[in-house]
Amino acid sequence: MKEGQKMLSADSVQVAVRVRPFNQMEKDAGSCCIISMVLNSITVCHPRNRNNTKTFLFDLSYWSHNGFIKNKEGILIPDGPASKYADQKRVFDDLGQEMLNNAWKGYNATLLAYGQTGSGKSYSMIGYGPDRGIIPLTCDGLFKIIHQNQEPDKQYQIYFSMLEIYNEKVVDLLAKSKQPRDLKVRESPQRGFYVENQMLVPCESYEQIQQLLKEGNTKRITRSTSVNAVSSRSHLITTIRFKQVFLKDHLTKQSDINLVDLAGSERQKSSGSEGDRLREGTAINLSLTTLGNVISALAEIAMGRRMLHVPYRNSTLTKLLQSALGGNSKTRMIATVSPADICYEETLSTLRYAERTKNIQNKAVINENPTERLILELRAENAKLRSTITKIRNAGLRVEEEMKELRQSLAENERQMAEIQTSWEEQLEKAQQEWEQKYKTLTQERRMIQMFPYLVNVNVDPQLSGFVHLFIQDGETVIGQSARFPQAIVIKGFGVADKHAIITNLDNKVTLEPCGQAKLILNGALLLTKVPLKHLDRLILGSNSTYLYVGFPCERNGEDMSKYDYDFFQSELAAVEGFDRDALGLSNRNKKVDPSVLAVFLDYIRVKPLVAEANQISEELSKDLKFELEVKNLALTDSRGHDLVKEVIVKVTNKTTHQVWVWSKAKFVNRKFIMEDIYQHFIDGETISLDRESDPFWDPIDAVHLGTAYVWLQSLNYCIPLEEHVEFHNSQGEEEAVLQMNLVPCTPTGQPLSEDEILIDPTEMVGQRLDFQVQIKQCLGIRWLKQNSMRGIQIQYHVLNHPCPFCTKPIWNTVNARIDQVMQFTVKSVSEELLNYLQYHALVLDLWGLQVTVLCDQHVGQCQIKITGLYFGLRFIGFTCCEEDCTEISSPLDDIELTDEGSIIIDYVRPQLPSTVEIDDDQLSELYIKLSKLEQEIELLRDVNRTLRKDNVSIKSALRKMSDAPRSDEKSFHRKNAEAFGSKGTPKASYEVDFAKALKTFYQSMNRVRNQLLGLRRHRPPGDDDVETLRLYLDNQTRIIRDFGDSLELCMNTLKNDVSLIVKKKKGHNLWGSVTE
């Protein structure tokens, strides 16, 4: 133990949890609260299964979800004595006050705020408007204590610092320069890790700290071109250094209070680069991931399980938090969570993280005489550095880099010593001049707010909104990147031109006009002409610079401007582009909103601006790529017709070669992050040379999923051949191509079954062999090829639940592809489960788009694409190998078993729960829900089955009675028993054949009707309000409904006629039979 430090017993990290109110989006969607709190125990229930709950116990818990009102000052307080609402003061009274007590004693204190984006970390740490958070309240509290404890021989010194870690780089937010540089993290044996040249601003009052917080936040907004993407991915470390100097005793007590607002925790996952070739290329998650690893290792050590290496060194954040986590600090964590069902996963993961943190043990010490000690240590360190430098020089070694480092460390130590030795009074005097300048600016800004209309920034992080005020003075002002115009408003941002727009303030009216091709969006719509601006109009300049227009003071009515947040801007933009809550069925108030659909909507409006930025970067770096945001599976279903999970994807198109890639959201976010990094180097004037392997804009080409078609399998249950014309629809429900195919029940040798073998009761097949062919004839009107003829297609499908997908051979360069491929499948023994499956499932066929990598000349399609396929029996598909210049899909051959006739065996296997895979509680509960749903469905199916059987029995007996019994020994109806059907002069068999024929006709026409119905369902109204388009849509819709009605009518009539003919025939026969008798 070092001199002057008093060792205390181990102190475990205490953890508090806070639940915030619903945000607007959650309220609009009718979200449910899934969290409850009793004392310090927190219970989270599964959104779809309220009985599945998880309970956690923490040191402190804060219910800030409901039971509050706004008081006169605009502060949220409990709405009555019975309310359990925990306001900012209560949180401060526990956490902040304790930190102050510890600081007073000379302990270092750390508070970490952890939680997903938008969960309330910054609300708790910094606060919003009058709802001040822990940082301002702690500073205020500290100055109050100082004023109450003035002593003649005691001096109090307070320093304030703000650092931001983004992409592993440290930026000092209080640095004097307008564009702060990245700072170096150094390590010294005595002090551990520290930031070189970190600004510690001496402060005398709480107002100064308020001003510094504002200054730091403004720097966060303006320091990057990608302003809106940064904040929730960066970590903010605010430090209050509090020194108590006991002048008479020559004693100093020092405490560093570190308040850390961590990056949104879900960034770990959603911007994770799973599956991306460039996953190593980004350090975006490194700090948060490493923090998790450090916490886990420390928790393990504390529980005495293992002695682990603690990976502090792996990230900048953990280096700077080393003593807070595993050493000299009294550390607390506040884990913030959203109450909404949509955030279930994130909430659980936050609580689990917090639970692990609880176990960490620290050993805080009272820091006495740190200044003297530090000077001694710095001196000793410098002596060592000098001797190392001399040794290297004497040895004549030429290690330039190392020498440079050593000299820099020496200089930094000397700078620190000089700073320490400067008296507090001197430091304050120096800071005073800067304060005066800052106050002048602040007062001027306040005055201008009362005089002029202005634009105020709206950031993705509400904490950073409202910091930039751009005043619109009288006359004409140019808005853009350039400051060279006589009256200019400078906005730096993606896609903002030097002269982007002109804003005119004349006769108390403000107008806005875009310049040239500049992209300017007003209230969601692209602006092309000069328009008057109205109070609270929303502006987006370039890709994503978002501002709210605040009119003249006389136009302001004290409105709540917080309503116009970033999500409001983006929702408005998405709605104008036709993607809104209606498109996802989110606006139906009577229907419970599916949380996963709401999540897609949120993803969409959050990723949309990033896509705009990626397009801008691509353009500026001449990458020739177009990025488009889409929702995967928006209009697609699974083989049962149930909606597929929807997710946001990004379609990337090379504008010259027309090659297409589809990126997952995670991959796009990862790539976008690397693009930003490259772009930053580009605007810094560096030359960028990237090889393919590290180029975020490059990827090898792959087959692209174009659309899906469904062919119902029910006809197989009745041994009815099916001829289909079905459309391939893409994710958005648009037609991509038309497929002509047949589904034909057949004999083992591939002969089609005769009409006589159509079944009335499918259960007669149980235990028998079933053979059928999938005959894919042609694919017509392929849009993928209409767009570019240098492309190809392949069709892939799964049969029943056979693991191996089957695919057709690739066809290139034709809009109407003749495929003519026949595959035969055999089920060796039909089970009841299979019959149920066939009854309710469709064969799902996926259309894949093939493309070529290199386009050398115009004949590429003919001369370069050489398909080296392996054909599997004459009637089967070709399993193609990937050719170097093109990408094709192939089917693995391993799992295929054949019959003697060469047909593929696809015995239906009832899906089973994996027994060896480890399933966590959540998955298990999901599975239980699915299982119970399935069981209900099976019960339902059993009922249907029972009724059908009863009907069958009565139909059979009626048939038997009708045919009377001229031959009582006649064999029962069986499809395998051909003689019975075919025996001449057997009237019964002939009625049954007639009946089967009628059934087949009915079935086939009903199938067409079903396709019409599906088409009707997919026929969506157009996105725009254009009356002509709407009229066209309506006419079309009316026509489809009429056709649908006509077809249905026709089907029913045909069946009625056919059946009445059979009945008449039968009656005639009976009559005739009885006459002859």
Ligand SMILES: Nc1ncnc2c1ncn2[C@@H]1O[C@H](COP(=O)(O)OP(=O)(O)OP(=O)(O)O)[C@@H](O)[C@H]1O
């Ligand atoms: N306890 C609370 N009471 C009232 N409103 C809250 C509370 N917590 C959060 N909010 C509101 O929720 C929104 C998001 O909160 P906040 O900015 O603190 O999230 P965050 O966790 O810091 O997100 P990010 O990771 O993006 O920085 C804000 O509008 C804030 O006012």
Ligand SMILES: [Mg+2]
């Ligand atoms: Mg925040």
